Structures are given as C-alpha cells and as structure tokens.
Amino acid sequence: MKIWRNQDGVAHVAGDDLVDLFYGMGFVHARDRGLQMILMRILGQGRAGELLDSSDEILGIDTFFRRMNWHGHMDGQAAKLTPENRRICQAYCDGANAALSEKRPWELKLVGYAPEPWKIEDIVLLSRMMGYLTLAQSQGEMERLFVEMVQAGVSEDKLHELFPGILGGMDADLIRKVRLGERIVNPASLWNRAMPRMMASNNYAVSGKKTRSGKPILSTTPIWKSTGSPMSGAKWCS
Secondary structure, eight states, X not given: OEEEEOTTOOEEEEOSSHHHHHHHHHHHHHHHHHHHHHHHXXXXXXXXXXXXXXXXXXXXXXXXXXXHTTTTTHHHHHHTSOHHHHHHHHHHHHHHHHHHHHOOOHHHHHTTOOOOOOOHHHHHHHHHXXXXXXXXXXXXXXXXXXXXXXXXXXXXXXXXXHSTTOOTTOOHHHHHTOOOSSOSSOGGGTTOSSSOOOOOOOOEEEOGGGSSSSSOEEEOOGGGGGTTOTTOSEEEOO
C-alpha cells in the first residue's frame, strides 16, 4: 500500500486489494479530518458534555443527539455486515487508528482528551448522522428551489419532470406569495443558466475513455443518493 500527495496536497492511495485501499483511506481521513471524525463521534454518542464541556448549551446538544438515538443498536447493525464488508471496514478502522496514534489532533491535546480507538460501530454511527443531516439540509434547499421555480414562472410540465409524482394538489398562487429570506438563484440571473449552482460536494466527471459507451459521464455527489433528491444521479453527455 502506498500513499502520496500531488502538488495540490490531494492524497492518492494505491494498493493490491480493497483491504489495502481502505486502510489507506482510513489513514488519510484521520490525518486530514481526524478532529472532525472524533467530534462527530462524540456528538453522535451524546457525550460532548462528558468529554469536552459541561455548559448548558453543550448539554442541550447532547440531549438532542441522545433523543435521536443514532448511537442505539449499532452492534446489531454492524453484525449484519458480510465477512468481506467487515474485513474492509476493519481495514479502514486500522488505518484511521494508525494515523491517530501517530499524531493526535492538537485541539484534543489542549482539552486533554485522548480519543478511543476507531471501531466499525463508529462507521455505522457517522453513516446514520450523515444520512439524516444531508437529508434535512437538501430537503430544505430543494423546497426553496421549488418555490423559486414557481415564482420565476417555470412551467408545470417542467416542474413535474423535475419532481415526479409529488406535486399533487400544488397551489401555485399560494406559493407565489411565499417570501424567501434567502434565495438559491440570484434573481438577476433571470434563470438563464441551465442549472443554478447549489452547495454540494464530490461532484465528478469520468472520461469517455473509461466508460463502456465511450461517452463521458457527469455525476452529482454520491451524498445525494441518501437524500432521495430528484436531482441525484449521473448525466451521460452526448
């Protein structure tokens, strides 16, 4: 297994098999985002007050996360992994733990916290959290975008194409009266662009040299798959 970075600092991982690759990915994630990983785990467990700060504000955050119970029944869910998936997840954990043992985030040193080893159950926990948080965020953005489309005069045919099967009983007159404090599309653009730019991540393009059809593929972030967004998926270029 080999890890190197290009001139922009982007990490690359090479290995003989998936175990090597996921070990390297775990190492790089923990090296680049170790603090984020650990804080997300602490929050998801509802232990920020116990481990970091016992203020009333933090206790309120802990109460919310414990009520969501993302930390519950993780053992059972992790036990359902196939042997191959468990092997891959364990390799990821081993890589993350190797990085964290080499260099603990300095912010954690300041508060005197030594993180516990990364476990497969932690992968399950963060997956649950990301699924919920991206769903809530993207749903809010899609609702605002839909209101803007109606107010901008986008035809019902196009709306039904973008939001299939969910617009029954739509009251366009009422939607036009909605006041938005924040807009996704700048009104000055007059909707001349094919698609407004929205916050996302991990968008990628695949060269036609690597596809079966010989045509390039443009794809949105894989995160959208967890949200059920009608904007998710890939586009094949002609």
